[in-house]
Amino acid sequence: MAETRTRRGNIPAETSSLVGRQAELDEIAVLIGRSPLVTLTGVAGVGKTRLAVRTADRLQDSFADGVWVVELSAEQNGDLIGHDIAAVLGLREQSVRSQSEVLAEFLADRRLLMVLDTCDHLVDACAALLRRVLPEAPHVRVLATSRQPLGLPGERVLPIEPLEVPGAGDTGADAVRLFTERAHALVPGLTLDPVAVAQVCGLLDGIPLAIELAARRLRALSVQQIAERLDDRFGLLVGGSRTPLGRHQTLRTAVGWSHELCAAEERLLWARLSVFDGWFDAEDARAVCADGRLTGLPLLKLVDRSILIAEGSRYRMLDTIRDYGREWLRRLGEEDALIRRHRDHGRSP
Ligand SMILES: Nc1ncnc2c1ncn2[C@@H]1O[C@H](COP(=O)(O)OP(=O)(O)OP(=O)(O)O)[C@@H](O)[C@H]1O
Ligand SMILES: [Mg+2]
Known part of the structure; x- marks a missing residue:
């Protein structure tokens, strides 16, 4: 016979402020x-x-x-x-x-x-x-x-989209509020350069986890230094809070969890698509990424997995996702070849 306890729920307490949403x-x-x-x-x-x-x-x-x-x-x-x-x-x-x-x-x-x-x-x-x-x-x-x-x-x-990122000089965007709140929780009264904060939030695509990890680096770095070092975002954004499996400890493990769930051809496509730095369509993707190893391009599968953003018939990646793909492409030894293919495609009439 089934029985229940009398509890009416188990919602975990929130330990930090919720911004926007x-x-x-x-x-x-x-x-x-x-x-x-x-x-x-x-x-x-x-x-x-x-x-x-x-x-x-x-x-x-x-x-x-x-x-x-x-x-x-x-x-x-x-x-x-x-x-x-x-x-x-x-x-x-x-x-x-x-x-x-x-x-x-x-x-x-x-x-x-x-x-x-x-x-x-x-x-x-x-x-x-x-x-x-x-x-x-x-x-x-x-x-x-x-x-x-x-x-x-x-x-x-x-x-769920990332938090709104600021335009130049905009201090009201939710991403900026999140960075500022986490910074002040860490170092009360800290003075922050608004231009650099806006830059960091934009470089991090408005992803709250990345913004929180970046704010933690204020223990040792200024906002300007964080902004300067974000071309190695996966090296910089380490040392977050512990969740089960430690998925949110670093930006790399957070994105890596998606990567692990991808099939082999989805990973390969993700890596190759990282040579596009803006919007592309299925034809562009085919011209640059398809070959004997990758014949059918699982673009929609990557949309489904929240790796690609689709708008009409166009696709793009957040910088964080692109950088992860780029690292993978480098490890596969394909970076130079793909950069060439992308360049040649750009030149084709
Ligand atoms: N609107 C927000 N305001 C403040 N903090 C936020 C907000 N959204 C997310 N965060 C913080 O960002 C971090 C990541 O958020 P969360 O765990 O909800 O992401 P997720 O989408 O569930 O990630 P995953 O896909 O890895 O499960 C958490 O520390 C969370 O508290
Ligand atoms: Mg989650």
Whole structure:
């Protein structure tokens, strides 16, 4: 027989200020009202988890059976997701029935919000479980975070963009506010050069994780020095807070987690595309990147994985993602050849 504890949720306390994101929070709440499954996607460290946790906190009163966060980053085995959820919900079952069956029965008449955090590496297993459970649980809502959608019918996907980056001399942008708040938490009263702060935030594409890691370097460096050293962003942005698996300890491990989840031809394409420094289309990509090793170009797969940004028929990468690809291209020994191909393509009529 299943039993539960009497807790009404397990939302982790937020230990730092949340900057901006009002529009996203409102939109997520609306989507949750409309769909049983909402997935926040976006590049490494863009703030998906932060938004999901804040949403759960905001919506506590709307769910009589609580709001529950199930963090999956340390789970290696897709077959165990049901157990992970059951453990968080305090559900104990001693029977031979499958975990999804037990969960479906338990959730059938519950009114709760479940945050499935970090589904990236278990997308198919999460989808299979939710496909089984959600149709039988009309009052359950799932808010998933993942660098790619789960691919379930009825899923509402909300891509989370980086924070607004400043134009020249603009000190009101959210990215600048985040850098400034983290800087002052570290060194109260520190005077910051606004031009250099804006430059750092722009170079870091407005990615909150990268901005937080950069602000930590203020212990030893000035903002100008940080800006100057950002052409080696992966060398500079190390030493963040610990999360399970240490994914957010450095910018390299955060982006590397996406890289590990890519198939071989997606990694190769990511590396080769790093020679474009702005928008390109599928024809450009084919002309520069295709060869016997890479025949079909998985551009849409890279969009799905939050590696490429698509707008109409054009694509581009954030600088952080491009730099990672460039490092990989160098390691593959292909950098010179690809730079040549890109240059020759630019010259072609
Ligand atoms: N709007 C924000 N205001 C303040 N801090 C933020 C904001 N968004 C994100 N952060 C901080 O940036 C870091 C990365 O955010 P978060 O963990 O939510 O990213 P993520 O998109 O879930 O990354 P991953 O894809 O690796 O799971 C965290 O330390 C988080 O607190
Ligand atoms: Mg996350």
